[in-house]
Amino acid sequence: MSLELRPTVRFLQPPGEIECVDKYEIEGLYGVCITPSREYVIYDKVLAERGLGELEDNIQELLRSVITRGEREVSKLVESADSAVRHILQRQFFGYGVVEHLILDDNVIDIHILSGKPIRVTHRKHGDLDTKVALSEEELKELVLRLSTLAGKVISEATPLASFIEPRYETRVSVVYYSDVTLRRGLTVDIRKQPKKPWSILKLIDMKTLSPEEAAFLWLVVKYKVPVMI
Numbered sequence: 183m184s185l186e187l188r189p190t191v192r193f194l195q196p197p198g199e200i201e202c203v204d205k206y207e208i209e210g211l212y213g214v215c216i217t218p219s220r221e222y223v224i225y226d227k228v229l230a231e232r233g234l235g236e237l238e239d240n241i242q243e244l245l246r247s248v249i250t251r252g253e254r255e256v257s258k259l260v261e262s263a264d265s266a267v268r269h270i271l272q273r274q275f276f277g278y279g280v281v282e283h284l285i286l287d288d289n290v291i292d293i294h295i296l297s298g299k300p301i302r303v304t305h306r307k308h309g310d311l312d313t314k315v316a317l318s319e320e321e322l323k324e325l326v327l328r329l330s331t332l333a334g335k336v337i338s339e340a341t342p343l344a345s346f347i348e349p350r351y352e353t354r355v356s357v358v359y360y361s362d363v364t365l366r367r368g369l370t371v372d373i374r375k376q377p378k379k380p381w382s383i384l385k386l387i388d389m390k391t392l393s394p395e396e397a398a399f400l401w402l403v404v405k406y407k408v409p410v411m412i
Contacts, residue, residue: 191241191270191271191274192274192279192280193226193229193237193270194212194224194225194226194229194280194283194315195225195226195229196213196225196226196229196230197215197223197225197314200215200217200223201217201218202215202216202217202223203216203217203218203308204216204307204308206289207227208224208283208286208287209286210227211226211227211228211266211269211283211286212224212225212226212227212283212286212287213225213227213230214287214289216305216308216311220308220309220310220311220312221311221312221313221314222303222305222308222311222312222313223313223314224283224284224287224313224315226266226270227266228266228267228270237267237270241267241270241271277328278325278328278329279317279321279324279325280315280317281293281295281301281315281317281325281373284301284303284313284373285351285353285373285375288306288378289305289306289307290303290304290305290306290375291303291304291305291306291374291375292304292372292373292374292375293371293372293373293374293375294370294371294372295317295322295325295369295370295371295372295373296369296370297317297318297319297322297369297370298316298317298318298319299316300312300313300314300315300316301313301315301316301317319369322369322371323369325371326357326359326369326371329346329348329355329357329371330344330346330355330357332348332349332350333346333347333348333349333355337357337359338359339359339360341359342358342359342360343357343358343359344356344357344359345357348373351375351376352376353373353374353375353376354373354374354375354376355371355372355373355374356371356372356374357369357370357371357372358370358371383397383401
């Protein structure tokens with residue numbers, strides 16, 4: 183008796199022929215298109231190069247090997263795959279699924295996820311954009327569990343509100359869990375990414391946000407731990 187497996191892996195399909203006002207790649211793994219209607223369209227580059235059928239066959243073979251060899255072999259099998267397939271498997275089994283690409287995109291500042299709704303992002307150049315990617319309630323619950331577990335936080339109906347720093351990418355995550363306390367019947371997750379080049383006091387002075395004297399005053403306030411209300 184043969185065991186027929188279908189990969190439980192989500193792919194980001196190429197969009198076909200669409201107009202883009204901006205196009206770029208993310209680490210050679212993803213292609214991004216910003217449309218005139220203000221949509222953020224992203225896809226796995228490997229799908230455009232190989233097609234879904236070949237990629238599914240490769241992943242199905244790996245998953246079948248996991249069943250026969252045991253779960254301890256997952257990491258070894260992932261490492262044995264080529265870089266594109268390896269990334270897709272890593273994001274699915276060890277990462278943040280189809281949300282991973284949004285965290286990797288340096289142009290994305292904020293990510294807003296509501297279960298069953300298209301993910302919304304704030305783009306550094308194009309402002310607020312809708313994506314074509316949506317997470318079901320179960321997928322979002324799994325994402326929240328991964329984020330909170332890595333940060334050492336517990337989120338449940340008893341503790342439905344949480345804000346923490348996720349350690350892998352050092353992003354700030356805010357979660358509103360459904361409960362009688364929040365009167366929510368769906369999950370909401372907001373992810374704010376840290377810039378690669380954080381703002382410094384010298385940059386604030388250079389942009390004339392602060393004068394050198396104001397910066398020196400604030401520096402002394404912080405140094406001597408003077409209470410400040412902002």
